[in-house]
Amino acid sequence: MQVVHHPADATGVASTADDATAGRVLAADAETADSFLAQARGLMFRRSVPEGYALVFPFEEVGSRDLHMVFVPFAIDALWLVDGEVRERKRLRPWLGIGVGEADTVIELPAGAADGVEAGDRIELRE
Numbered sequence: 173m174q175v176v177h178h179p180a181d182a183t184g185v186a187s188t189a190d191d192a193t194a195g196r197v198l199a200a201d202a203e204t205a206d207s208f209l210a211q212a213r214g215l216m217f218r219r220s221v222p223e224g225y226a227l228v229f230p231f232e233e234v235g236s237r238d239l240h241m242v243f244v245p246f247a248i249d250a251l252w253l254v255d256g257e258v259r260e261r262k263r264l265r266p267w268l269g270i271g272v273g274e275a276d277t278v279i280e281l282p283a284g285a286a287d288g289v290e291a292g293d294r295i296e297l298r299e
Contacts, residue, residue: 174197177294178295200224204230227279239278241270247264247269248280251279251295257294
């Protein structure tokens with residue numbers, strides 16, 4: 173799965189092109205944390221993640237979602253989405269970072285991968 177960024181225009185509306193080549197690929201190799209254990213573990217105990225990687229946390233409904241960096245020895249970019257729209261973006265520091273946001277999907281990326289992504293932009297998950 174790919175994670176693709178569609179920036180909002182000057183009016184605040186994100187592009188949603190039907191063209192499969194539109195948008196900027198943030199991650200070409202996204203893994204889904206779709207079990208309770210996978211969501212609880214997240215990126216803990218990994219030494220690093222490769223460029224082009226993302227971990228996607230899908231939830232059944234919108235709610236307050238928090239992330240912590242305990243046992244994660246590298247910085248990450250985190251995106252909180254509601255219906256594909258970015259609500260919050262934050263860079264989390266190794267070991268001590270904490271982030272909270274309303275979301276039905278959370279995406280963790282290597283630090284720097286989400287540079288340029290802002291609230292109101294759209295994120296598409298492509299198979």
